[in-house]
Amino acid sequence: DAGVTQTPRHEVAEKGQTIILKCEPVSGHNDLFWYRQTKIQGLELLSYFRSKSLMEDGGAFKDRFKAEMLNSSFSTLKIQPTEPKDSAVYLCASSRDNSDYTFGSGTRLLVI
Amino acid sequence: GDSVTQTEGLVTLTEGLPVKLNCTYQTAYSDVAFFWYVQHLNEAPKLLLRSSTDNKRTEHQGFHATLHKSSSSFHLQKSSVQLSDSALYFCAPLSGGSNAKLTFGKGTKLSVKS
Numbered sequence: 001d002a003g004v005t006q007t008p009r010h011e012v013a014e015k016g017q018t019i020i021l022k023c024e025p026v027s028g029h030n031d032l033f034w035y036r037q038t039k040i041q042g043l044e045l046l047s048y049f050r051s052k053s054l055m056e057d058g059g060a061f062k063d064r065f066k067a068e069m070l071n072s073s074f075s076t077l078k079i080q081p082t083e084p085k086d087s088a089v090y091l092c093a094s095s096r097d098n099s100d101y102t103f104g105s106g107t108r109l110l111v112i
Numbered sequence: 113g114d115s116v117t118q119t120e121g122l123v124t125l126t127e128g129l130p131v132k133l134n135c136t137y138q139t140a141y142s143d144v145a146f147f148w149y150v151q152h153l154n155e156a157p158k159l160l161l162r163s164s165t166d167n168k169r170t171e172h173q174g175f176h177a178t179l180h181k182s183s184s185s186f187h188l189q190k191s192s193v194q195l196s197d198s199a200l201y202f203c204a205p206l207s208g209g210s211n212a213k214l215t216f217g218k219g220t221k222l223s224v225k226s
Binding site: 003004031033035041042043045048050055056091093098100101103104105106 | 147149155156157158159162202206211212213214216217218219
């Protein structure tokens with residue numbers, strides 16, 4: 001079974017740059033989530049889509065973070081402009097009607 | 113909104129000893145399911161246990177947990193930890209009606225030494 005695919009695995013960006021992270025959910029899953037993972041805050045929800053509709057956009061992350069889901073098999077997370085405090089692991093997860101979540105391996109972002 | 117509190121920080125144990133990782137939650141919803149996820153170093157989080165039945169013990173891979181709605185808890189236990197159990201453990205309730213989603217705790221790091 002194909003799991004959740006995230007690209008790139010690693011990203012290094014200079015402060016102020018725009019970066020786009022990509023996610024392909026498990027085929028047939030209708031829920032898609034973007035999380036940011038840090039040691040201090042743990043897993044923080046950035047965005048939540050159900051059947052391609054944005055259900056939640058993560059409040060505090062609104063201003064520079066934008067997630068989109070143009071079709072059921074692909075989602076992007078844009079960070080614009082990046083700041084050093086955005087350095088973290090970004091995880092994408094999908095599920096079918098909020099059953100078990102399947103996570104991708106994540107994108108490790110370093111902003112310098 | 114929902115919130116979950118886990119055993120904080122790092123738990124260090126010697127191989128063969130028992131472990132209990134605490135998890136309590138607060139939610140406005142009565143219909144709650146509970147999950148434990150495990151994340152090994154540089155890997156994706158993976159489902160370890162789940163339960164939605166009050167007072168029923170759930171087991172998987174040597175770990176077990178019992179959902180107690182009366183005390184809002186879903187503690188994770190194992191009678192004898194192994195080196196391979198070293199990982200980050202997340203507790204997560206699922207609630208919220210039609211827009212239910214998992215709310216993750218901050219995670220507890222378990223380090224098992226020989």
